[in-house]
Amino acid sequence: MSEPKTNAMRILDQKKMPYDVIYYEPGDFISSLEVSDKLGIDINVIFKTLIAQGKSERYYAFVIPGNRELDMKKAARSVGEKSVDLIPVKDINRLTGYVRGGCSPLGIKRQCKVVIDSSCKTYDKMYVSGGKIGCTLCLSPQTLIDASNATTEDITLDNVLITE
Numbered sequence: 001m002s003e004p005k006t007n008a009m010r011i012l013d014q015k016k017m018p019y020d021v022i023y024y025e026p027g028d029f030i031s032s033l034e035v036s037d038k039l040g041i042d043i044n045v046i047f048k049t050l051i052a053q054g055k056s057e058r059y060y061a062f063v064i065p066g067n068r069e070l071d072m073k074k075a076a077r078s079v080g081e082k083s084v085d086l087i088p089v090k091d092i093n094r095l096t097g098y099v100r101g102g103c104s105p106l107g108i109k110r111q112c113k114v115v116i117d118s119s120c121k122t123y124d125k126m127y128v129s130g131g132k133i134g135c136t137l138c139l140s141p142q143t144l145i146d147a148s149n150a151t152t153e154d155i156t157l158d159n160v161l162i163t164e
Contacts, residue, residue, distance in 0.1 A: 006131030007097065007107030012139070017147050019139040022127070026134040030101055032066020035127075035136065043067045046127045046136075047120065049103045051096060051112070054081035059095060059112040063105045063128065063144075065119060068156040078115045078153035102133040105148050114150035116141070121152060 003023060005013070012019050024038050036043040046066040052075060053059050060079050062070055076084045092100050097109035105114050105128055120126050120141040128144065130137045145152065 003135070006104070006135060008104040008129070008131040008137060011106045012137075012143070012147055015147055017139070017143045019137050019143065021130055022136045022138060024134055024136070026101075030133060036066065039127075039136070041127060044119070045123050045125060047116070049105045049129060051087050051092060051103065051108075052084040053087055054079060054084045056081060059087070059110055060084060061103075061105050061108060061112050061114045061148075062155055063114065063116040063120075063150070064156050065117060068117070068119075071155055071157045074153065074155045075115070078151070078155055079113055098129070098131055099133065102129050102131060102135070104129045104131040104137070105144065105150070106137075107131060114148040115155060116145060116148075116150045116152050117156050118152040118154050119156070120144070 032046045032048050036046050043066050047063050048066050050062045050070055062075050064070055072084060089100050095110045096103050125138055126141050127136050127138050
């Protein structure tokens, strides 16, 4: 029996956009680094989705490599805000319809602008959450940009890599 489709998959299907799904056994909580190890995929192409709110009270989804940190000033500039702050973990499900560790940039419940780190353009394929923990989507950066109506900007801290 196949796994049920997530909202992220349904959006890609509706737009007739190509993607592959990879399922894995997640454990209690899983980071991008653990997904990289489990699947044997370069951490630079595994992207995580962070949800932030600007001073305007608008919400934004920032998609960055799993081993990088979001530069809050660059992120704010990329969406024309004076500043942005990550939302509290307790609000992730209410605002996105997803859980922490399973937040996809596609199919977010509350409408928000999506900004993907420009490093994605250096790869043929990238991996993002499929909308639940244990489900990863593999797709081209251009497919994700088109499907999420995203922009690309340099939004990560320079020379800061997460190793644990």
